[in-house]
Amino acid sequence: MSAAILAVFLPLLAAPVLGLVGAPMLGAWANFWLAAVVFAVTLTVFVSPGSGLIHADTLGVIFGMLTAFIALTTAAANIAFVRGEQGQGSVRRWRVYHAMCAVMLGTTLMGLYADNIGLLWVAVEGATISATLGVSLPRTPTALEAAWKYFVLGGVGIALALFGTMLTYLAAQPALGPGLNAMSFAALSANAAHLDGALMTLAFVFLLFGYGTKAALVPLHGWLPDAYAEGPAPLTTTLSGPMLNVALIAILRFRHLMQANFSAGGAAMNPGPFLLTLGLASLLLTAFSLARRRDSRRFFGFSSIEHSGLTMFAFGVGGATAIFAGLLHMILHTLVKSALFQALIRGAALRGSAAPGNYGFSHLRGMMATNKFVGWGLGACVFALVGLPPSGLFTSEFLIVSQTIQRIPVLSLPLGFGLLLCAIAIIRNIGPLMFDPAPAGTKPVPAGRGMALVFLHLGIVLVVAFAMPPMLVVALSGISAGLQ
Amino acid sequence: MNLVYPLAHLLGAVMLLCAFALLSQRRLVAMIALYQMEALTLTAAAFWQGFAQHEADLYLTGVITLIIKAVLAPIALRRIVRHFNLIRAVETAMPIGVSMILGVGLVGVAVLVVLPITVNAVTLTREDLAISLSVVLLGLLVMTTRRSALSQVIGFLSTENGLVLAAIGMPGMPFVAELSVALLVLVALLVVGVFVFRIREHFDTLDLRGIEEIERRGR
Numbered sequence: 268m269s270a271a272i273l274a275v276f277l278p279l280l281a282a283p284v285l286g287l288v289g290a291p292m293l294g295a296w297a298n299f300w301l302a303a304v305v306f307a308v309t310l311t312v313f314v315s316p317g318s319g320l321i322h323a324d325t326l327g328v329i330f331g332m333l334t335a336f337i338a339l340t341t342a343a344a345n346i347a348f349v350r351g352e353q354g355q356g357s358v359r360r361w362r363v364y365h366a367m368c369a370v371m372l373g374t375t376l377m378g379l380y381a382d383n384i385g386l387l388w389v390a391v392e393g394a395t396i397s398a399t400l401g402v403s404l405p406r407t408p409t410a411l412e413a414a415w416k417y418f419v420l421g422g423v424g425i426a427l428a429l430f431g432t433m434l435t436y437l438a439a440q441p442a443l444g445p446g447l448n449a450m451s452f453a454a455l456s457a458n459a460a461h462l463d464g465a466l467m468t469l470a471f472v473f474l475l476f477g478y479g480t481k482a483a484l485v486p487l488h489g490w491l492p493d494a495y496a497e498g499p500a501p502l503t504t505t506l507s508g509p510m511l512n513v514a515l516i517a518i519l520r521f522r523h524l525m526q527a528n529f530s531a532g533g534a535a536m537n538p539g540p541f542l543l544t545l546g547l548a549s550l551l552l553t554a555f556s557l558a559r560r561r562d563s564r565r566f567f568g569f570s571s572i573e574h575s576g577l578t579m580f581a582f583g584v585g586g587a588t589a590i591f592a593g594l595l596h597m598i599l600h601t602l603v604k605s606a607l608f609q610a611l612i613r614g615a616a617l618r619g620s621a622a623p624g625n626y627g628f629s630h631l632r633g634m635m636a637t638n639k640f641v642g643w644g645l646g647a648c649v650f651a652l653v654g655l656p657p658s659g660l661f662t663s664e665f666l667i668v669s670q671t672i673q674r675i676p677v678l679s680l681p682l683g684f685g686l687l688l689c690a691i692a693i694i695r696n697i698g699p700l701m702f703d704p705a706p707a708g709t710k711p712v713p714a715g716r717g718m719a720l721v722f723l724h725l726g727i728v729l730v731v732a733f734a735m736p737p738m739l740v741v742a743l744s745g746i747s748a749g750l751q
Numbered sequence: 752m753n754l755v756y757p758l759a760h761l762l763g764a765v766m767l768l769c770a771f772a773l774l775s776q777r778r779l780v781a782m783i784a785l786y787q788m789e790a791l792t793l794t795a796a797a798f799w800q801g802f803a804q805h806e807a808d809l810y811l812t813g814v815i816t817l818i819i820k821a822v823l824a825p826i827a828l829r830r831i832v833r834h835f836n837l838i839r840a841v842e843t844a845m846p847i848g849v850s851m852i853l854g855v856g857l858v859g860v861a862v863l864v865v866l867p868i869t870v871n872a873v874t875l876t877r878e879d880l881a882i883s884l885s886v887v888l889l890g891l892l893v894m895t896t897r898r899s900a901l902s903q904v905i906g907f908l909s910t911e912n913g914l915v916l917a918a919i920g921m922p923g924m925p926f927v928a929e930l931s932v933a934l935l936v937l938v939a940l941l942v943v944g945v946f947v948f949r950i951r952e953h954f955d956t957l958d959l960r961g962i963e964e965i966e967r968r969g970r
Contacts, residue, residue, distance in 0.1 A: 385926045389933045396940060418944060419903060422937060423891060426910050429930065430887060433917050436924055437869075437876065445923025465868035 424480025549576025
């Protein structure tokens with residue numbers, strides 16, 4: 268058995284067991300050790316990537332490690348979250364909650380490691396179901412509303428993606444014939460020039476809108492801010508970052524099939540304009556809606572839509588460098604965003620409760636008065652999100668902008684405009700969050716050890732952005748050259 | 752005379768007819784009956800394709816469809832209707848004429864999109880694909896034009912029938928049974944979701960009350 272299969276099925280098999288653990292704290296610790304073991308296994312996946320249905324390529328290996336790392340730090344921070352929340356009833360069923368954490372991790376890894384478009388679809392479907400159940404757990408009317416919205420929108424997205432998957436299989440018939448081979452990414456990619464281009468275009472439209480729903484691209488983004496704001500924080504916010512990556516990577520891979528067919532003179536359309544339009548729409552819509560949000564989780568949910576759109580835009584620009592930039596942006600954004608949410612959860616917990624509804628900017632302002640570490644951590648994370656140097660996101664955004672100027676100069680103006688508006692909307696919140704007078708009755712509280720993880724995330728972002736290990740450079744360049 | 756094509760097309764056409772009837776039907780009980788008929792037709796189509804393509808996998812899909820979609824799901828839906836006392840519920844939705852015109856337009860789009868680009872594909876797949884895409888789009892139209900959660904779920908179930916119809920028509924596609932099972936999990940959870948989440952409270956104002964609450968707390 269390969270390490271990839273182990274990494275996928277360990278959490279999936281552990282989920283029912285976690286579902287039986289009654290005590291919340293025991294569940295939290297079990298979840299932590301599970302995440303630790305899975306992280307250790309994902310580190311070894313590049314040695315035994317498996318074969319057949321679950322066969323991790325380099326892209327899958329890198330993002331698998333990232334996913335498992337985030338699952339590990341989330342699980343560590345989750346222990347403090349559960350300790351604070353278990354008496355307050357903000358989550359009714361901790362057993363389901365921990366089981367869903369494990370299912371989410373397993374399905375995300377499955378989506379990254381799958382070399383089969385059917386299995387990828389199943390993984391995304393499983394992740395959607397676990398995320399929706401997770402969002403519904405607080406059992407408040409707003410949480411149920413958010414979960415229902417997520418379920419219906421996600422269900423439609425999944426239906427569209429399945430239709431696209433079947434059309435892709437049909438498009439592969441002339442080149443690969445019936446059977447499993449016509450559903451393998453590796454085989455499809457190797458024979459991209461011989462696919463039925465027209466059918467592939469139709470398939471791509473369905474896949475783009477299907478997986479685009481999961482990646483929260485703009486006409487289909489409606490579920491994300493509500494799901495982020497209403498669910499139990501660690502499950503629906505930090506863990507869902509890696510899930511967006513699965514959808515984005517899926518779109519990237521299908522885009523490659525289209526591009527390769529188009530470049531080889533096939534009947535496929537150029538996928539660039541589709542992605543550019545959706546990416547730019549996401550960026551601009553966020554730019555205009557960020558300023559009006561008063562709930563911080565909803566606010567940063569919109570910021571996730573922005574970064575999803577930006578990644579899509581980078582993939583749409585095309586060429587090895589832009590795809591490199593897009594992948595780098597995904598890695599950095601996932602790290603920053605999960606750190607930010609961990610800091611937010613910590614801050615809200617110090618202010619009384621980390622249940623949904625306690626994340627208003629007005630409620631969280633003046634964090635320095637509560638605790639200096641949390642205040643600085645929160646400020647640093649929000650600043651990192653803006654993308655100004657010395658934040659790590661500066662590197663990837665700089666690459667994306669410069670590639671746009673080089674390849675599609677017309678679009679650099681709206682891109683820069685959107686980035687600027689988003690940056691202003693986000694940066695406005697740093698001062699009040701840290702230094703405003705805190706709400707009456709706020710007392711200084713010790714932060715707990717969890718904040719070290721936030722700074723660990725930020726440290727990794729700095730290293731990856733400005734002193735990237737040569738191994739990672741080689742791996743990422745190889746991937747982006749292969750997928751351009 | 753070769754019966755493969757005519758019968759496959761006939762079954763597809765019956766499904767399309769059911770999807771159209773769903774679009775115009777306002778009473779929940781009648782919508783469930785139509786859905787059940789659609790699912791039964793899908794079962795027949797799966798068996799017929801299994802016979803035509805000599806695939807045991809498709810018989811399995813047919814059996815699963817029969818048990819879960821044509822028998823269990825309608826029972827659960829009817830129970831929900833009784834439980835929430837919706838037997839006489841009539842929905843306010845878009846005028847029938849407008850939604851029918853939209854539906855015809857969608858079927859036209861599906862046919863115009865699919866038929867020209869599948870000239871090289873196997874004929875059986877070709878028309879089946881156009882029909883199933885129409886069923887999928889009509890189901891989505893039902894979802895968008897209805898307000899109550901239950902009729903949206905029925906719209907989704909119809910969409911999902913269209914997807915399975917497409918899957919069984921693909922020549923030699925692996926995992927058809929597995930994919931349809933995965934879809935069924937989603938469907939089952941949707942149906943259970945209506946029941947467990949007690950959306951009764953916001954049945955008519957599904958998209959309003961919770962959002963008002965969110966507005967009040969400050970987005």
